[in-house]
Amino acid sequence: MGKRKNKGRNGIIIKTPEEILQMRVACETASEILQKVAKHIIAGRTTKEVDLYAAELIKERACKSAFLGYRGFPGNVCISPNIEVVHGIGSDYVIKDGDIISVDVGITKNGWIGDNATTVAVGDVDLETKRLLAVTEQSLYEALAFAREGELLGDLCGAVEDYVKPTGFSVVKEFVGHGVGRDLHEEPQVPNYRPFGKTPRLKEGMILAVEPMINIGSPRVKILDDGWTVITADKKNSAHFEHTVLVTKDGPDILTARPREATPELLGIEL
Numbered sequence: 001m002g003k004r005k006n007k008g009r010n011g012i013i014i015k016t017p018e019e020i021l022q023m024r025v026a027c028e029t030a031s032e033i034l035q036k037v038a039k040h041i042i043a044g045r046t047t048k049e050v051d052l053y054a055a056e057l058i059k060e061r062a063c064k065s066a067f068l069g070y071r072g073f074p075g076n077v078c079i080s081p082n083i084e085v086v087h088g089i090g091s092d093y094v095i096k097d098g099d100i101i102s103v104d105v106g107i108t109k110n111g112w113i114g115d116n117a118t119t120v121a122v123g124d125v126d127l128e129t130k131r132l133l134a135v136t137e138q139s140l141y142e143a144l145a146f147a148r149e150g151e152l153l154g155d156l157c158g159a160v161e162d163y164v165k166p167t168g169f170s171v172v173k174e175f176v177g178h179g180v181g182r183d184l185h186e187e188p189q190v191p192n193y194r195p196f197g198k199t200p201r202l203k204e205g206m207i208l209a210v211e212p213m214i215n216i217g218s219p220r221v222k223i224l225d226d227g228w229t230v231i232t233a234d235k236k237n238s239a240h241f242e243h244t245v246l247v248t249k250d251g252p253d254i255l256t257a258r259p260r261e262a263t264p265e266l267l268g269i270e271l
Contacts, residue, residue: 001067001078001106001115002086002175002211002230002240003185012179012187014205020246022112023181023207026063027244027255030114033057034105035258037077041120043097047079050103051090058107066106066113066184073228078104078117085172085213085221085230085238097123100133102240104211106184113180115209116256117242128216129237132169136214136239137261139163139192143212147245147252149204156202158194160212170219172238175230177211180244202247207255211242 015023037054055076058065065076073087080088080102081095088102095101104117119133142163146156161171177190188200192212215221217236224231232238241261246253 001070001104001184002213003178003189012200012206013181014203015181015207016205019112019181020205020207022110023114023244023246024255026107026109026112026114027116028114029061029063029109030105030107030116030244031256031258033061033107034103034116034118034256037103037105038118038120041095041101041103041122043095043122045095046091047081047088047093047095047101048090050079051076054105061109063107063109066108066115070184077106078102080229080240082237083232083235085215085232086175086240087228087230089226089228095122098125100125100129100237100239102238104240104242111182113182113184114256115180115184115242115244117211117240118261119239119241120261131167132214132216132237132239133261135164135167135169136212137241139212139214140210140241140243143192143210144243144245144252144254147202147208147247149202149247149249151202152199153188153190153202154194154199156210157191157199160192161194164212164214170215170217172213172215172219172221174221175213177209177242180207180209204247204249206247207244208247209242209244211240213238213240
């Protein structure tokens with residue numbers, strides 16, 4: 001779940017080896033649930049049906065939704081079709097061929113959070129939207145490559161926009177990634193662009209939720225009257241991918257690891 005941008009505060013939590021083991025379990029569980037939910041997203045189902053399926057999986061794995069009830073959020077997962085950027089709520093919307101559906105799964109297991117997201121292409125999706133998905137997913141991995149002790153947080157953040165900008169797509173700036181652990185939103189904030197001013201150097205044991213939100217058109221967004229659902233201002237499609245990553249001396253340790261969404265067809269698109 002993306003964090004609404006604010007000024008933040010000092011104090012990035014370094015996890016102990018024992019805490020990291022707990023985070024691994026939570027993140028592996030979150031990844032497993034996300035992958036199963038993604039396969040459940042097919043034409044003819046409502047987004048509410050997908051949300052309820054996610055709730056069943058969460059219960060089966062003896063964990064809780066990290067989102068349900070968070071500041072009043074009514075869904076088990078965030079499920080956001082097409083022009084919805086993040087924080088979509090399961091509804092009577094019937095998924096159809098050509099849609100893209102972003103799904104964000106956050107769970108709490110044994111007091112620790114696992115948080116990850118993907119965007120699913122349903123059926124025959126147009127070329128520009130396929131390209132959007134490929135660019136967004138790759139921008140996530142461009143950022144994750146900087147999850148190494150000694151790198152600047154600003155370089156990790158800047159890697160997303162550096163990759164996206166030449167493609168003609170735009171980066172959402174109002175919502176950002178974040179630290180994660182016992183709490184869903186910890187320090188630091190992790191924007192998908194290079195922040196102004198100095199940023200801290202990453203240290204082994206930091207755990208970050210990195211989550212690019214990329215629009216086909218304008219970067220501007222607005223929040224619907226439900227107080228949660230974020231849509232693109234120009235009503236063009238948006239994509240969202242997220243991993244929880246552990247910073248180590250040897251480089252990124254992706255705690256929510258899963259197969260890449262991009263098929264050879266998507267990867268073959270000239271970016």
